[in-house]
Amino acid sequence: MKRALILLASLSSLTVAAYAFDASATWGEQCAKCHGKDGKGDTKMGKKLSIKDYSDATAQAAFTDDEAFKAIKEGTKDKTGKVRMKAVEGMSDADIKAMVTYFRTLKK
Numbered sequence: 001m002k003r004a005l006i007l008l009a010s011l012s013s014l015t016v017a018a019y020a021f022d023a024s025a026t027w028g029e030q031c032a033k034c035h036g037k038d039g040k041g042d043t044k045m046g047k048k049l050s051i052k053d054y055s056d057a058t059a060q061a062a063f064t065d066d067e068a069f070k071a072i073k074e075g076t077k078d079k080t081g082k083v084r085m086k087a088v089e090g091m092s093d094a095d096i097k098a099m100v101t102y103f104r105t106l107k108k
């Protein structure tokens with residue numbers, strides 16, 4: 001009985017892992033082209049858009065988690081209304097929260 005329970009527990013954690021949103025992979029796929037893997041913005045797009053170095057604590061302190069959430073969810077625009085960062089597609093609010101948490105880990 002005990003063994004069956006352990007098996008069940010490990011099986012369910014496997015399922016969770018398989019379906020869990022992977023913030024790190026998403027960062028690499030959707031965000032790193034502008035922000036760079038390490039968040040430094042040291043990419044062609046990053047330079048073009050003059051994106052801040054988000055591995056820097058001061059840059060990270062310039063916005064709240066709520067603002068980061070909004071920026072990811074809705075995207076950002078410049079003063080003339082031109083899109084700078086596109087709004088994400090197909091992410092739940094929980095996924096976006098995971099992205100904010102991941103973004104904070106870029107701070108060195």
Ligand code: HEC
Nearest residue numbers: 030031034049051063067068071072076077084085099103
């Ligand atoms: C097309 C390039 C581009 C992509 C792709 C991109 N960003 Fe950004 N991001 C920017 C720019 C530019 C800024 C700076 C804000 C501004 O100047 O409008 C920014 C700023 C941010 C900020 C700070 C927001 C604030 O309030 O200052 C966060 C957080 C962020 N990005 C997260 C992400 C995440 C997560 C992804 C991937 C899902 C992503 N970005 C993909 C261009 C991009």
